Amino acid sequence: MIQLTADNFDEEVKEGKTLIDFWAPWCGPCRMQSPILEQLEASGAAVKICKVNVDEQPDLAKRFGILSIPTLILMQNGVLKDKQVGLTSLDELNEFIT
Numbered sequence: 575m576i577q578l579t580a581d582n583f584d585e586e587v588k589e590g591k592t593l594i595d596f597w598a599p600w601c602g603p604c605r606m607q608s609p610i611l612e613q614l615e616a617s618g619a620a621v622k623i624c625k626v627n628v629d630e631q632p633d634l635a636k637r638f639g640i641l642s643i644p645t646l647i648l649m650q651n652g653v654l655k656d657k658q659v660g661l662t663s664l665d666e667l668n669e670f671i672t
Contacts, residue, residue, distance in 0.1 A: 575615065576624040580633055583626075588652040592622045593671055596638070596645045598629050603661045604644045614667050621648075621671045646670070 576586055578594065586592065595611055597604035615623050628635040628643060638647055638654070648656040648671060658670055 575611065578624045578626045578634065579631055583634060584652065586624060587649045590622060590651065591620065591671065592624060592649045594647045594649065595625045596628050596635055596640045597625060597643055598627060601643050607644045607661055610662070610664050610667065613664055619671060
């Protein structure tokens with residue numbers, strides 16, 4: 575999974591479908607979300623999976639109106655398509671990215 579920062583964000587999301595996990599290391603549900611995202615990545619899903627640490631990248635969190643974590647956003651060719659707040663199961667993720 576790619577760690578996004580203000581420096582690489584726009585470049586990483588400009589092409590194709592990208593799922594972005596806004597998280598923080600102190601967040602219990604965020605730590606539970608991570609292995610689910612790893613399962614999705616291992617399944618060969620047709621989506622790039624990236625992470626944004628909101629403590630290290632507060633401007634990105636503000637840019638997307640992230641008020642609680644974990645929050646997942648789906649982008650297509652650099653355009654925000656959908657947002658999901660809270661712990662999300664693998665089945666829900668597969669539905670979310672289609």
